[in-house]
Amino acid sequence: CGTGEGIGAGMASKGRTIVIGAGLAGLAAARELRHNGHDVVVVEARDRIGGRLWTSSAWPDMPLDLGATWIHGVRDNPMTDLADTLQARRLVTSYDKLATYDANGQLFTDAEAAHREAIGNQVRMALHNAQQRDADVTVRQAVAALTQRLQPSLAATRLLNFVVSSEIEHEYAASAHRLSAHWYDSADDFEGDDALFVRGFQVITDYLATDLPIEFSQVVKEIFWGEHEVRVFTEKMTFAADRVVVTLPLGVLQSNSVRFTPELPSAKRQALAALGMGVLNKCYLRFNQAFWPHDIDWLGHVSAQHGVWNEWVSFQRVAQMPILLGFNAADHGLEIEAWSDQQIVASAIETLRIIFGAGTPQPSAYQITRWATDPFARGAYSYNALGSTPSMRDTLAMPVDAKLFFAGEASHSAYFGTTHGAYLSGLRVAEQILEL
Numbered sequence: 001c002g003t004g005e006g007i008g009a010g011m012a013s014k015g016r017t018i019v020i021g022a023g024l025a026g027l028a029a030a031r032e033l034r035h036n037g038h039d040v041v042v043v044e045a046r047d048r049i050g051g052r053l054w055t056s057s058a059w060p061d062m063p064l065d066l067g068a069t070w071i072h073g074v075r076d077n078p079m080t081d082l083a084d085t086l087q088a089r090r091l092v093t094s095y096d097k098l099a100t101y102d103a104n105g106q107l108f109t110d111a112e113a114a115h116r117e118a119i120g121n122q123v124r125m126a127l128h129n130a131q132q133r134d135a136d137v138t139v140r141q142a143v144a145a146l147t148q149r150l151q152p153s154l155a156a157t158r159l160l161n162f163v164v165s166s167e168i169e170h171e172y173a174a175s176a177h178r179l180s181a182h183w184y185d186s187a188d189d190f191e192g193d194d195a196l197f198v199r200g201f202q203v204i205t206d207y208l209a210t211d212l213p214i215e216f217s218q219v220v221k222e223i224f225w226g227e228h229e230v231r232v233f234t235e236k237m238t239f240a241a242d243r244v245v246v247t248l249p250l251g252v253l254q255s256n257s258v259r260f261t262p263e264l265p266s267a268k269r270q271a272l273a274a275l276g277m278g279v280l281n282k283c284y285l286r287f288n289q290a291f292w293p294h295d296i297d298w299l300g301h302v303s304a305q306h307g308v309w310n311e312w313v314s315f316q317r318v319a320q321m322p323i324l325l326g327f328n329a330a331d332h333g334l335e336i337e338a339w340s341d342q343q344i345v346a347s348a349i350e351t352l353r354i355i356f357g358a359g360t361p362q363p364s365a366y367q368i369t370r371w372a373t374d375p376f377a378r379g380a381y382s383y384n385a386l387g388s389t390p391s392m393r394d395t396l397a398m399p400v401d402a403k404l405f406f407a408g409e410a411s412h413s414a415y416f417g418t419t420h421g422a423y424l425s426g427l428r429v430a431e432q433i434l435e436l
């Protein structure tokens, strides 16, 4: 065992802090502490920064985000402030630039579009009603009566599944069978457009990480928090400090792959167990040229089977690149992680052939994510499962004995599941430490 370098040297008066995780939350916390004269080291399992924010440079002419892509709601969003500081170029995608195709691959008729709108309204009404009742149920249970009413019509049932999948399961990365009807949409939003970064979201994490001491490839196994100090044991070393900031993803904390000694207070363990960790996966397909409409950003497909390749983004209009991004969320998103790349691409092309015909070409290249089986993410982002409440995120965020501090998207009750939530949680924890 060695002792972590980069801590202690001449800054002992403000104490030493170990930040576990070089994602947005950890980088924001470490940067803020360091700027205020604190002695900080960031301990990271991977050989890169960013965590669930990860820009791929596999295609040099088009950096692509395998994790977070968008600043969701640019107005007053702290990600916008950071992007403005860096003068980072952004592109705006629009949900209004949408083409939706039915199960036969035909562009929606006006009647189908109206039917979809009507079913969307009924789903929202059913969920609103469920939120007025005392007992919580799952989102699926809340719309069950609708399912029964629509059962005789295959087209209507498929439309209902499409609405549930694309409006709810893709947004919250979670199955309607597990999402809480009371709390699934408890997060706050920022207003304004959704914008993506021309050079990838990584410009933000690169900036935040500037000059920070980061220990890479250090997989934390145990966090000891004693009366006088904390010790963080990785597979290779031991780091000692006055306190530790834990930004491990909810899925990692739930997996017990990192042991706390002594164990965490029971309220925190209950919160960890009750909240949900969701799944959202991406499959980028690159073609020689765009064979789909050039003036749209989003493609919707009402699949015959629930939740299969319902949502696509086109990079043709915004970036003049013949690239499609297909999403799979929740149960199907998890299921395909066990498939080979070839099976995933074949399944994507099968869907595109329903829409664009048998002549749909094979992609010239692809990039695929598997966030749930990633040992350092164990999911895409957190959601409010049946049995959880938003206040459990505040419980998760609470420091313990001025030794253990918690940040990360799951610990932000207003903005969980987002980059801005992760970032703000990092600033929150830095403030807590600066006030000690």
Ligand SMILES: Cc1cc2nc3c(=O)[nH]c(=O)nc-3n(C[C@H](O)[C@H](O)[C@H](O)COP(=O)(O)OP(=O)(O)OC[C@H]3O[C@@H](n4cnc5c(N)ncnc54)[C@H](O)[C@@H]3O)c2cc1C
Residues within 6 Å of the ligand: 020, 021, 022, 023, 024, 025, 026, 043, 044, 045, 046, 049, 050, 051, 052, 053, 066, 067, 068, 069, 070, 071, 072, 218, 219, 220, 221, 247, 248, 249, 252, 258, 280, 281, 282, 371, 375, 376, 377, 379, 380, 381, 407, 408, 409, 410, 416, 417, 418, 419, 420, 422
């Ligand atoms: C597919 C996908 C799409 C998304 N889309 C958007 C979007 O468009 N807009 C948006 O705002 N948000 C989006 N998000 C959510 C956003 O990416 C996250 O909320 C945010 O990046 C989480 O940051 P974090 O710091 O909390 O966690 P992380 O980024 O996961 O950071 C935690 C760090 O801890 C490290 N770690 C894990 N285990 C260990 C260990 N044992 N020892 C040491 N280190 C460890 C990890 O490697 C990681 O670097 C998306 C996420 C995904 C996966």
